[in-house]
Amino acid sequence: xxxxxxxxxxxxxxxxxxxxxxxxxxxxxxxxxxxxxxxxxxxxxxxxxxxxxxxxxxxxxxxxxxxxxxxxxxxxxxxxxxxxxxxxxxxxxxxxxxxxxxxxxxxxxxxxxxxxxxxxxxxxxxxxxxxxxxxxxxxxxxxxxxxxxxxxxxxxxxxxxxxxxxxxxxxxxxxxxxxxxxxxxxxxxxxxxxxxxxxxxxxxxxxxxxxxxxxxxxxxxxxxxxxxxxxxxxxxxxxxxxxxxxxxxxxxxxxxxxxxxxxxxxxxxxxxxxxxxxxxxxxxxxxxxxxxxxxxxxxxxxxxxxxxxxxxxxxxxxxxxxxxxxxxxxxxxxxxxxxxxxxxxxxxxxxxxxxxxxxxxxxxxxxxxxxxxxxxxxxxxxxxxxxxxxxxxxxxxxxxxxxxxxxxxxxxxxxxxxxxxxxxxxxxxxxxxxxxxxxxxxxxxxxxxxxxxxxxxxxxxxxxxxxxxxxxxxxxxxxxxxxxxxxxxxxxxxxxxxxxxxxxxxxxxxxxxxxxxxxxxxxxxxxxxxxxxxxxxxxxxxxxxxxxxxxxxxxxxxxxxxxxxxxxxxxxxxxxxxxxxxxxxxxxxxxxxxxxxxxxxxxxxxxxxxxxx
Ligand code: BDP
Numbered sequence: 001x002x003x004x005x006x007x008x009x010x011x012x013x014x015x016x017x018x019x020x021x022x023x024x025x026x027x028x029x030x031x032x033x034x035x036x037x038x039x040x041x042x043x044x045x046x047x048x049x050x051x052x053x054x055x056x057x058x059x060x061x062x063x064x065x066x067x068x069x070x071x072x073x074x075x076x077x078x079x080x081x082x083x084x085x086x087x088x089x090x091x092x093x094x095x096x097x098x099x100x101x102x103x104x105x106x107x108x109x110x111x112x113x114x115x116x117x118x119x120x121x122x123x124x125x126x127x128x129x130x131x132x133x134x135x136x137x138x139x140x141x142x143x144x145x146x147x148x149x150x151x152x153x154x155x156x157x158x159x160x161x162x163x164x165x166x167x168x169x170x171x172x173x174x175x176x177x178x179x180x181x182x183x184x185x186x187x188x189x190x191x192x193x194x195x196x197x198x199x200x201x202x203x204x205x206x207x208x209x210x211x212x213x214x215x216x217x218x219x220x221x222x223x224x225x226x227x228x229x230x231x232x233x234x235x236x237x238x239x240x241x242x243x244x245x246x247x248x249x250x251x252x253x254x255x256x257x258x259x260x261x262x263x264x265x266x267x268x269x270x271x272x273x274x275x276x277x278x279x280x281x282x283x284x285x286x287x288x289x290x291x292x293x294x295x296x297x298x299x300x301x302x303x304x305x306x307x308x309x310x311x312x313x314x315x316x317x318x319x320x321x322x323x324x325x326x327x328x329x330x331x332x333x334x335x336x337x338x339x340x341x342x343x344x345x346x347x348x349x350x351x352x353x354x355x356x357x358x359x360x361x362x363x364x365x366x367x368x369x370x371x372x373x374x375x376x377x378x379x380x381x382x383x384x385x386x387x388x389x390x391x392x393x394x395x396x397x398x399x400x401x402x403x404x405x406x407x408x409x410x411x412x413x414x415x416x417x418x419x420x421x422x423x424x425x426x427x428x429x430x431x432x433x434x435x436x437x438x439x440x441x442x443x444x445x446x447x448x449x450x451x452x453x454x455x456x457x458x459x460x461x462x463x464x465x466x467x468x469x470x471x472x473x474x475x476x477x478x479x480x481x482x483x484x485x486x487x488x489x490x491x492x493x494x495x496x497x498x499x500x501x502x503x504x505x506x507x508x509x510x511x512x513x514x515x516x517x518x519x520x521x522x523x524x525x526x527x528x529x530x531x532x533x534x535x536x537x538x539x540x541x542x543x544x545x546x547x548x549x550x551x552x553x554x555x556x557x558x559x560x561x562x563x564x565x566x567x568x569x570x571x572x573x574x575x576x577x578x579x580x581x582x583x584x585x586x587x588x589x590x591x592x593x594x595x596x597x598x599x600x601x602x603x604x605x606x607x608x609x610x611x612x613x
Contacts, residue, residue, distance in 0.1 A: 013207065031126070034062060070125070167213055181404050185459040202240060213480035281326045334367055338386075357388060390580075408519055413515075415515045474493070
């Protein structure tokens with residue numbers, strides 16, 4: 001790796017000499033040596049990263065030691081720290097009060113960690129301890145982030161645990177190396193060379209993900225190719241899983257629903273057919289033989305031409321449960337996407353998912369999560385939150401965000417998405433009264449999950465645009481802790497990536513924080529949406545009206561004519577407002593109370609106003 005990071009390859013993991021002299025002196029005094037307690041593969045990664053980072057940040061050698069001799073950094077799992085053959089009792093972990101965790105019965109969950117300062121006699125220690133071996137890595141990165149952003153580390157008392165259990169990057173990568181909606185080169189996964197050749201970049205990718213707490217990668221496009229489930233490709237996937245494992249990252253796949261026909265020679269993919277279920281059971285068992293910690297499947301079914309259970313007269317629950325059942329015995333999860341918009345269900349695409357999925361609430365196997373995009377149309381620059389959030393109380397819902405800038409000027413425009421994601425996460429659904437935010441709904445079940453459609457590729461700077469890296473970064477940070485503020489995330493990213501100089505930080509932050517709203521204003525103001533060029537989705541084309549289905553036409557969405565413009569989703573129109581809980585449904589229904597940002601999304605607005613005038 002280069003150290004100047006001008007080409008952006010190092011992402012936010014570039015370690016420059018600490019510019020602030022006072023801080024530098026403080027860090028040098030605090031870290032004389034490093035003790036990494038375990039000997040696992042993860043520990044080797046930690047050692048390598050600390051060996052790269054600390055000498056660069058502190059501008060001097062920082063040796064590794066077996067035993068703490070004071071003013072040391074101690075790194076390990078909670079158990080390792082407690083058992084450490086050190087001459088000092090470092091930390092009273094055994095006496096720690098644990099609050100029940102939703103998924104592990106312990107206070108921090110499987111990903112939680114602490115970073116504490118401990119003063120004993122004249123010696124100070126910084127103890128980094130995590131609940132599980134893979135979680136030690138993000139905790140080390142958390143500590144390095146403190147140095148990169150020049151925080152005061154004299155008295156550290158940090159505890160952190162992920163609020164969402166599964167934090168997954170979804171790669172829309174095809175097996176031929178192309179990427180659907182990819183703007184940063186080719187796929188990182190070189191299927192032709194795998195499993196024999198392991199590109200060093202796979203490690204760097206995993207390291208970057210681990211540094212922000214991402215713990216899953218779904219490797220192939222949701223518009224799936226059945227070939228990814230052949231033994232040949234599963235062996236390639238297993239090779240990637242082997243690389244990612246010590247970084248705490250599990251792999252997931254998007255299966256083609258008709259794989260039993262394509263690969264198994266069966267005459268049907270009907271999920272109610274015993275032979276089909278048996279085929280999947282066997283296929284899943286094969287996957288787990290090769291990849292014992294395989295994460296699960298992400299499925300796009302009966303959506304945009306992809307096959308699914310409805311092709312055979314079955315429904316989403318039949319399809320999802322059949323796959324989920326096969327995964328459950330191995331501990332895998334099933335992400336079933338709710339991105340469906342069959343015009344026979346409803347002419348307004350924003351209504352379709354609720355109409356199809358709400359009646360199925362409570363019918364899914366416990367390891368199924370229904371995955372909805374942030375908004376009900378399709379990752380537009382601004383949408384209200386998807387009304388499925390808050391409408392399926394008995395089903396875990398996963399939130400899908402799009403990191404790749406399909407509708408945001410792709411790799412050409414600087415658009416920082418942290419603010420948008422913060423807005424959706426903090427949107428109040430009122431499902432259980434005030435305070436039922438999307439974030440709370442998503443994080444409540446033990447199988448909580450957030451998925452981000454990745455923006456990575458083989459471009460040297462990974463994301464096509466240095467500033468697009470900030471969106472990868474913000475996704476990971478928010479997935480870990482949705483209470484983090486988008487501006488604080490931008491601040492730390494700028495400091496890590498560019499500089500701690502206040503002029504640089506202030507200038508870049510201003511550009512980043514204003515960029516999303518600017519994008520909304522020049523692309524989809526006041527709730528107008530779906531105005532982009534067909535197919536590639538770059539640039540405006542409001543007059544487009546030649547698509548094979550009405551809801552792929554831009555005129556269908558803006559409805560501009562001599563009388564006004566905007567989509568009528570009020571009770572006089574598609575009645576999409578009724579899918580929201582009170583008081584939102586009344587608020588959105590009325591032009592007087594509808595937030596301005598949704599003026600052309602919900603109410604029978606300007607058309608009526610103009611008619612009335
Ligand atoms: C749309 C994309 C399309 C994806 C689809 C999806 O234009 O390429 O396949 O979403 O999420 O935004 O399945």
